[in-house]
Amino acid sequence: MKLHKEIFRYKVAVGLVLKKIRTGILIDGKPMTQQYLNNDISEKYNKSWNSAREETLPNTTLENLYIICDYFKIDIDYFFRLVKNITKKEIDDAISAKIRLKNLYKEI
Secondary structure, eight states: HHHHHHHHHHHHHHHHHHHHHTTTTTTTTTTHHHHHHHHHHHHHHHHOHHHHHHSSSOOOOOOHHHHHHTTTOOOHHHHHHHHHHHHHHHHHHHHHHHHHHHHHHOOO
């Protein structure tokens, strides 16, 4: 059970990083939307992308990690440093903020 909770929390941290990276890019003076990213990745990489899923509770594949790092022009090691720097409080807040995450976390 402990391992499952740790993995769940790590996935949440990955999702938080994906959202931070996306919203850190401004399009017409506003944070990049999920729809914009979905469309742009679909066009540039010929791959269906679901930002909402990737930012909530991702089960990110190596292919998706490669695409996101390539898209945002960041190194994979930098991406994982960002994940490592997500705080316990940020993870707890993200879980508490979404009913789906809260319920899934309770089931573990």
